[in-house]
Amino acid sequence: MTFTFQSKHDHSSCINSALTKAEAICEQSGQRFTKVRRLVLEMIWQSHRPLGAYELLPAIKEAGFNSAPPTVYRALEFLQEQGLVHRISSLNAFIGCTHPGHQCSSCFFICDQCQLTVELESPKLASAIADITADMGFVVEREHLEIVGKCPNCCKSPTVNSSAVKESGAE
């Protein structure tokens, strides 16, 4: 298992690693990893909860860019196309992809108390989906599984835990 809900880790190294990977991926695909794109990806990675597009605008403004919605939506669209971020559709919000370039089905664990959201690649899920779709005549292009509940930390403390929220880094 590649993942745990461990709260202690060097997150700045996560961010750096994500940015370095992103650079490589963009170079490979012949796309430009511009400053706004980098900034948006960095902000998204700074948060452990999915960030809404409009939450990203203030920091974009501070960084000296135009902070109208199209700026952030373009960056987000680009990052999604490159497989660098995912949209969590039930939240209208975005989170960094933890394994860009991989193909395996993944699912998102979303804590409805602190919004901590974690992506987990799962061969089991992949094979379950393969099983379900077998002989159905439906050609799968993509899939998206959101699992909502309480993260380990919030299970312990039923009062509101806002750690993930505070780490949003978006203002």
Place this chain on the structure above:
Amino acid sequence: MTFTFQSKHDHSSCINSALTKAEAICEQSGQRFTKVRRLVLEMIWQSHRPLGAYELLPAIKEAGFNSAPPTVYRALEFLQEQGLVHRISSLNAFIGCTHPGHQCSSCFFICDQCQLTVELESPKLASAIADITADMGFVVEREHLEIVGKCPNCCKSPTVNSSAVKESGAE
């Protein structure tokens, strides 16, 4: 398997059966299955693709109800609480639940060509999720799997097939 992508079936009996079940479910839970709620559920069932809230408004107006957004959102919220409709979050749209009252995990097959959307209960999915979450310390409250691709009919005809769209019944 309870489901196929069979295109020929008596859909009016599907709708009637869904409405009858809904009545029973509401009675059981001591909730009122009012005319607007019934109308919204009926319209949703008339379509084989998920309908957006604003698509439902014209018919609500025709039926003589106030057609401001809160009317339809309230009905949709109620129907979701009763487990009678699902929100397809990637589409901001709603579709009837094919097995209200059941507990089993289900997934949604969404054709990105004709929007035909089908819900399938899947014990395999349920057990895959149970597997994935085991020993993780995450307490699952609900989950939502959307599988996007091409339905059997659209696989055959790569040109746009709008059958599901036409059956929307929403204007």
Place this chain on the structure above:
DNA sequence: AATTAAAAGTTATAATATAACAATTATTGC
């Protein structure tokens, strides 16, 4: 350096959803 393509700036607006309060309708206890 000129040309072209890509990205970002800018303005406006579309699409989706909810807040807040008033009026109405249904239910409950008498």
Place this chain on the structure above:
DNA sequence: GCAATAATTGTTATATTATAACTTTTAATT
């Protein structure tokens, strides 16, 4: 049945999320 209460619906206004369309700037190509 009738008053009191609760639930639902009506109504107005607005919040939130997202995109269209066109211009300007920046980067890549010849």
